[in-house]
Amino acid sequence: MVAPPMTSNAGPVDVPWPALALAAALVLVAVGIARWQRLGLARRFAVGAVRATVQLVAVGYLLTGLFAADRWWLVLLALAAMLAAATQTAASRPKLAGEARTGAARGALVQASGLALLLGAGLTLAYVDAVVLRVRPWYDARYLVPLFGMILGNAMNGAALAAERLASELQLRRGEVEAWLALGASPAQATAEAARQAMTAALLPAANALTVVGIVQLPGMMTGQILAGQSPLLAVRYQLVVVFMLAGATAATAWIVVQRYRAAFFTAAEQLADRVPV
C-alpha cells in the first residue's frame, strides 16, 4: 500500500488545476467504453465534461463574488434566480400532450410549481436558517445558497413527479372523476384518489432516501465536509438537518403543486376540462 499524501485532521487537500486534469482522465474511461460499446454516448460524455467544468467554475466565481459582496439583497437575488430556474425545470419536465404543451395547462403548471417551490422550499430554508442553524448574519450566502440548492433540487423533483402523475392519473381516471362529479362531489373530492397517487409518487423517493441514507452511500454534502476536514459527527449532524429538511420541503411542495395544479383540470362550473394535459 502506498501511503496517501494526505494527513488526517489537517485542512482540506488542495486540488490544483493539473490534479483536476488528472481527474478528467477518468471521463476518458467513460468516453472510451461508450465508443467501444457503440453506445452513442461518447460525444455526450465529452461535451458533458466540458459543460460541467464551465458551469461549475462559473458558479465558483459567482459564489466567490457573492461571498465577498456580503449584501443581503444580492443573496436574495441569487436565491430568486435559483427559484426561477427550478420552477422552469419542474414545469417543463412533465410530458404534456398536444395543445397542453403550450396552452393554459402549461401556464397553470408553471404557476403551481412556482408557488409550491416558493412556499415549500422557501419556508423550509427560512426555518433552517433562522431556527435550526441560527445563521449570523441571516443572509450568509455560504449557508443559504448551498442549502437552497439542495432543497430546490429535491423539491423540484417532487413537484415534477407530482404534476406528471396527477396529469396521468386524471387522464386514466376520467370516468371515475366524472362519476364523482355527477354525484355532486367537488373537484377536490372527485380527484382525491388521483391526488393521493400523485403525492405518493412524489414522496416515495424522499421516504426511501431517509431509510437508506448512510447505508448505501454517504451523502455528497457529508462526504464533502469530511473531505474538507470537518469532524464526521458534525458532518453527520449537518447531513441529518439536510435529509430532514428535504423530506419536509418535498412533501410541502408536492402537496401545494397537487392542490394548485388539479384546479387547472376543471372549468368554473366544475366540469372536467375537455383537453386534459397528459
Add this chain to the structure above:
Amino acid sequence: MLHDVTVSIPAGEVTALVGPSGAGKTSLLRLLNRLDDPTAGEVAYDGRPVASYPVRALRRRVGFVFQTPTMFAGTVADNLRAAIALGTPDGIGDDAGGVLDAALDAAELPRAYAGRDASRLSGGERQRVALARALVAGPTTLLLDEPTAALDPEVGERLMRTVARLPAERSVDVVMVTHRLREAREASTYVVALEAGRVLEAGASAAVFGGAAHPRVREYLASA
C-alpha cells in the same frame, strides 16, 4: 354535437332519447347535469336555467348513470355511503333510515351485496350498483346513458323493468339514452328522436312508435 336543439322533456315520465350513433343523445344528457355546457343556447331544469343552480346541488337533483359504470374503491356499501356522504354537511355517510337498503332494493340488488367488493362485480351488477349509488343521492331526475349497452339482453330487460318503475315508486323521472328500440318502446313513456345533432320528433312513446310523423324517424324505428 348538437345543433339548434329545442326540446322539452316532461316530468314524471321515462323519456327515451333514441337515434343513430352520433345523433347527440349522450351530449344532450351531459348538458342536463352540467357535465358539459352548451356553446350557445340555454338548458333549463324545472323551469330554471341549469346554470342558475349551484352546480353540486343540481347534480344531486339530476343523477347520472354512465354507460360504463365506474366503481369506487371498496365494497358496494362503501360506494353507496360515498354518495350519501356527499350530500351531508359533515361528509359522513351514515346509513340514516336504511337509505342504503332501500337503494339496494330499488336497484334490485340483494342486500347481502352490500359487503361485496365492488371491483369484482359483473357488468350487470355494476350497472345496478351505479343505479343504487345515483338513487341514494335522492335525485328527482335520473339520467341513464345506454344503461344496458354492455349487458346481456336478459339482464338488460330486468334492469329496464326496474327503471320503468322509478317514476311511480320513487317519484324519479328518467331520461335515458338507448339504441335498443325495443327497450325504448317497452320501458319509456315519452320519446325524443335525434339525428345528427337535431331533434326530429318528440312525443308520447305510444304515438311515436305507433306511427311517427317524421319520415326519417319512421324509417329509423322500422329498422329495429
